[in-house]
Amino acid sequence: MNDFKYDDIKSNLNRDQILDRMHDTLSDFRYTHCLRVEKVSRGLAAEFGGDVERAGLAGLLHDYAKERSDEEFIDVIKRKNLDPELLNYNNAIWHGIVGAEIIKDELGIYDEDVLNAIRRHTVGATTMTQVDKCVFVGDFIEPERDFPGIKTARAYAEKSLDSAVAYELKHSIQHLVEKNREIYPATFISYNYWITKGDL
Ligand SMILES: [Fe+2]
């Protein structure tokens, strides 16, 4: 697992150096989750014809910023003049969209395919590349995930990435409603798009 080729992706860091950074900033739980998502994302990309290296790197880094403080995210949103609307949300949204900015700054990764998959892993998007889908689904079905519906999610992921994306969005919205949690509007937009594309 140490000889992944990130040359095309132009990070100055190799995989071991990236892992060191992650170790420093993430709990063991989150760190190992990221490694599992990397593996599943690579597998999905190989299976469904996506860019394996980019899917793997985005899977590895998707939660890179998840354990940063709210203050840090707010500072990045303001400093980089990101959409001020983001200030109305929280870590659940920030760690993807704002996390991509932190990854640029700290890891020197500017590959937009990788960064978009990280940005989109929280709420999806109407435009999703194969890499985006692999990370989005990989995060949902990695081997340690256990929730009602996980078997169905994994079964869809064996047949069709689009169906797995649609199922994940439907499941996430249902879950948020049941927990009386707020739903980011982009999640609905993603759901409305993908529910007609997947075969559920
Ligand atoms: Fe995440």
Ligand SMILES: [Fe+2]
């Ligand atoms: Fe995750």
